Amino acid sequence: MSFLMIVAVLAGVMFGIGALCAVYRIIRGPSILDRALAADVMLAIAICALGAEMAINHHTDTLPVLLVLAMFAIVGSISIARFMSKQDEA
Amino acid sequence: MSEIVAGILILLSAFLSMAAGIGIVRFPDVLSRLHASTKPQILGVAAICVAIWLLNPSWGVASTLILVLGFQLMTQPMTAHMIGRAAYRTEYVRADLLIVDEIAEAVDAASAAEAAEAAEAAEAAEAAEAAEPQAPGEA
Numbered sequence: 001m002s003f004l005m006i007v008a009v010l011a012g013v014m015f016g017i018g019a020l021c022a023v024y025r026i027i028r029g030p031s032i033l034d035r036a037l038a039a040d041v042m043l044a045i046a047i048c049a050l051g052a053e054m055a056i057n058h059h060t061d062t063l064p065v066l067l068v069l070a071m072f073a074i075v076g077s078i079s080i081a082r083f084m085s086k087q088d089e090a
Numbered sequence: 091m092s093e094i095v096a097g098i099l100i101l102l103s104a105f106l107s108m109a110a111g112i113g114i115v116r117f118p119d120v121l122s123r124l125h126a127s128t129k130p131q132i133l134g135v136a137a138i139c140v141a142i143w144l145l146n147p148s149w150g151v152a153s154t155l156i157l158v159l160g161f162q163l164m165t166q167p168m169t170a171h172m173i174g175r176a177a178y179r180t181e182y183v184r185a186d187l188l189i190v191d192e193i194a195e196a197v198d199a200a201s202a203a204e205a206a207e208a209a210e211a212a213e214a215a216e217a218a219e220a221a222e223p224q225a226p227g228e229a
Contacts, residue, residue: 011104021111051138
């Protein structure tokens with residue numbers, strides 16, 4: 001078993017724990033901002049996991065996916081935040 | 091050698107992701123969860139980008155990774171700022187957990203100024219109403 005395979009197993013377990021915790025927070029709330037925040041964490045974990053898989057398997061096929069995720073991560077949370085702040089008149 | 095460094099960077103990123111997940115489950119309010127959640131978004135992605143480049147060292151990969159990292163660095167602070175602002179304005183922040191609340195002074199000053207402006211406007215409207223009946227007589 002090579003070093004990178006051991007890293008892959010350990011990293012997979014840690015990414016999984018992080019993603020499950022984010023799902024728990026998305027389900028439990030209590031406010032919509034907590035859910036937006038947890039969805040953001042989930043997205044960051046997805047980017048990290050895709051990148052880790054690319055590094056471990058020595059390929060670059062999902063690099064464009066990484067780029068698109070990094071570009072459009074902003075849309076969801078900012079629209080929720082704008083929707084939430086009612087006092088904002090701009 | 092580059093494999094070992096890349097493996098350590100991948101483990102760092104995975105650890106940060108796990109810490110963020112545990113943080114958003116265990117911390118009490120939106121602002122402290124925000125603190126925990128922003129760690130994998132920047133440092134985790136940066137570590138992963140360096141790891142990918144170490145194992146696929148070419149210019150095409152490097153330029154795309156710089157773009158990915160640049161977009162993360164530009165957009166994630168904005169997201170965190172907007173969520174924190176919305177949380178403060180919608181009372182999802184536990185004031186008893188704050189040590190310093192610098193924005194409260196600014197908010198108080200702004201609402202005091204707004205109230206003064208409204209009172210002034212009401213006075214002006216009253217004065218205009220009082221002056222109104224004399225207008226036809228003059229004409």
